[in-house]
Amino acid sequence: MLDSSVSPLSSRFSWLDLIRDTATIRLLETTVLPSYLNACRWFAGKARPQDRFRIAFVHEIPFRPDDAAPDTAFLLIVEVRYAEGEAESYLLPVSFVATDRAKTTEIPDKGVLTAAEFDQKTGWVIDAIYDDRFRQAIFFNIVHQQTLNQQAGQIVCHRGLGLADGEASGLIVSRVLPVDSSNSALVYGFPGEKETYFLKLYRKLFQETNPEVELVSFLTENSHFSHIPAYAGSLIWRQKTIPDITLGMMQRMVDNQKDSWSQTGDYLNDFLYAVPHRLFTIREEVFERVELLGRRTAQLHLALFSPESGDPAFRPESFTDEYREFISRRFESLLERRYAMLIDNYTRLDPLAQRLAWVFMEAKEMIDEFVEDFRNRPLESLRIRIHGDYHLGQVLATDDDFIMIDFEGEPESSIVERKIKHSPLKDVAGMIRSYHYAVSAKLFGSVETEKIAPDHLQRVSERWFNLIRDTYMNAYLDTIGSPHPLFKNNNELNFLLLVYLLEKAVYELGYEISYRPAWVKIPLKGIMDVIREIEKIRMADPNRNSDVPRLQMGLLQSKKE
Numbered sequence: 001m002l003d004s005s006v007s008p009l010s011s012r013f014s015w016l017d018l019i020r021d022t023a024t025i026r027l028l029e030t031t032v033l034p035s036y037l038n039a040c041r042w043f044a045g046k047a048r049p050q051d052r053f054r055i056a057f058v059h060e061i062p063f064r065p066d067d068a069a070p071d072t073a074f075l076l077i078v079e080v081r082y083a084e085g086e087a088e089s090y091l092l093p094v095s096f097v098a099t100d101r102a103k104t105t106e107i108p109d110k111g112v113l114t115a116a117e118f119d120q121k122t123g124w125v126i127d128a129i130y131d132d133r134f135r136q137a138i139f140f141n142i143v144h145q146q147t148l149n150q151q152a153g154q155i156v157c158h159r160g161l162g163l164a165d166g167e168a169s170g171l172i173v174s175r176v177l178p179v180d181s182s183n184s185a186l187v188y189g190f191p192g193e194k195e196t197y198f199l200k201l202y203r204k205l206f207q208e209t210n211p212e213v214e215l216v217s218f219l220t221e222n223s224h225f226s227h228i229p230a231y232a233g234s235l236i237w238r239q240k241t242i243p244d245i246t247l248g249m250m251q252r253m254v255d256n257q258k259d260s261w262s263q264t265g266d267y268l269n270d271f272l273y274a275v276p277h278r279l280f281t282i283r284e285e286v287f288e289r290v291e292l293l294g295r296r297t298a299q300l301h302l303a304l305f306s307p308e309s310g311d312p313a314f315r316p317e318s319f320t321d322e323y324r325e326f327i328s329r330r331f332e333s334l335l336e337r338r339y340a341m342l343i344d345n346y347t348r349l350d351p352l353a354q355r356l357a358w359v360f361m362e363a364k365e366m367i368d369e370f371v372e373d374f375r376n377r378p379l380e381s382l383r384i385r386i387h388g389d390y391h392l393g394q395v396l397a398t399d400d401d402f403i404m405i406d407f408e409g410e411p412e413s414s415i416v417e418r419k420i421k422h423s424p425l426k427d428v429a430g431m432i433r434s435y436h437y438a439v440s441a442k443l444f445g446s447v448e449t450e451k452i453a454p455d456h457l458q459r460v461s462e463r464w465f466n467l468i469r470d471t472y473m474n475a476y477l478d479t480i481g482s483p484h485p486l487f488k489n490n491n492e493l494n495f496l497l498l499v500y501l502l503e504k505a506v507y508e509l510g511y512e513i514s515y516r517p518a519w520v521k522i523p524l525k526g527i528m529d530v531i532r533e534i535e536k537i538r539m540a541d542p543n544r545n546s547d548v549p550r551l552q553m554g555l556l557q558s559k560k561e
């Protein structure tokens, strides 16, 4: 599998001296890393013109001495500079696997950086996640809470409550989880038993503790919340003068068959098959699952609502002027970008999406007025830390329950933005949008319904969605209990839910124009539902500004209607 005809990178130094080997570092920066990173799924800079790859720091993670000779992996902190915009830093652990060892190690092609020769020893420089010695070393360091001194600061390993005392002292086996995502996942287990630990190695690094570590450790150690995989530890790069940088986090491994997006898709199949027969079927089991997710979501928010917390990061806050100004500005700028994207891509949209796009553009003034209302209206509900990127794909379905994962926040937001407290209704809106996606994607993307008129499909999916949304929402609110300081009253609750639903659907619109043009109508329909509600609120308000035009719903009719 490893191609021995590739001409190797050659150094007179030994691998252990990589930090001093400036010529090899240079060569890696100029010839190896650009092509390697651009082929990695987790490298987010592929679409940006790149200026330079620089190995900004090298940390050493010695292996445990299972060999006669000491050996080590290096954590490369690779800084990528672009023609425009901010530079980014990525974590790339590397190890050197000599030719004889390579024969007995399973290394996928995508894990090989280059063939190499160090001090006359030939072999391969690989992404160290594919080297069991590295995986073992990381696990050992977390279990034993090691601190490893480096040229720049320290690598500090923290052990969490999810790693039971004594449990991890025996032999452990490990592998790389074959999920291609924005990070890398390593899993660990005891021989002959189910895998027990899941370690996420973050690839894109931020100068701040990753919000995921803050939330998961708080939920495990402070709230004892059992519907996340318990926090088992983390890997931190600590320096005196700048905030901690999180390199990895370990949690308990969850035995799951699929995530809730796939599970909801399965449930929707029954519904889909009945549509051509003009039957409307939802099994009771589906309502029970949706109700359970509503309850679990509320329990998550109750676990994050911590008025007594000594930690200011988790203390509830009010809707300050700053917060409202920040959200309003971010929203206005998002709207501008989305209108521009729609205009640029209008001709690529299908007729239904085009009609929806028209109504959205015609409603601009009404939406502006709604955002302005959010900016100025007094609000007495509270804001807390939330999941931040909550949708069906972030909830694993176990046999009879749910486990929530991926607390990193919105991928497009900066790390500081991801730590801002919001109303938990932002998460609720994320899940509601996800149910809307699930039914729309199923009905509009399946052969069973391809001959059915889009307007009819729209009505059928709306019926399913309304029932599911209400089931989820009722279970959520029942569990939160009323009155609750998180939500001042029903008026505020309904208003805030509309704000976050609109924001989420407008965000999704950009994602779909860029990645799945056939799905653009899904967020546009979500936007439509919200602006209909806004219109109702306006009409009921005697002080409304009558200059703002009414919603042009007539534009939604297809010609034959």
Ligand SMILES: Nc1ncnc2c1ncn2[C@@H]1O[C@H](COP(=O)(O)OP(=O)(O)O)[C@@H](O)[C@H]1O
Binding pocket: 179, 181, 182, 183, 184, 185, 198, 200, 229, 251, 252, 253, 254, 255, 259, 405, 406, 407, 408
């Ligand atoms: N604790 C866990 N136990 C088992 N599988 C998990 C666990 N956490 C995540 N996964 C699996 O790994 C995938 C990626 O995890 P996620 O947290 O979403 O990482 P990323 O931020 O890289 O998308 C998930 O979709 C899920 O299949």
Ligand SMILES: O=P(O)(O)O[C@H]1O[C@H](CO)[C@@H](O[C@H]2O[C@H](CO)[C@@H](O)[C@H](O)[C@H]2O)[C@H](O)[C@H]1O
Binding pocket: 261, 389, 391, 392, 393, 411, 430, 433, 434, 435, 437, 438, 508, 511
């Ligand atoms: O999970 P990510 O953090 O990568 O989120 C991005 O991709 C999601 C798609 O995978 C996208 O989510 C949208 O599509 C989902 C179905 O594929 C749906 O369940 C979500 O409700 C919808 O928002 C997400 O917006 C994007 O940030």
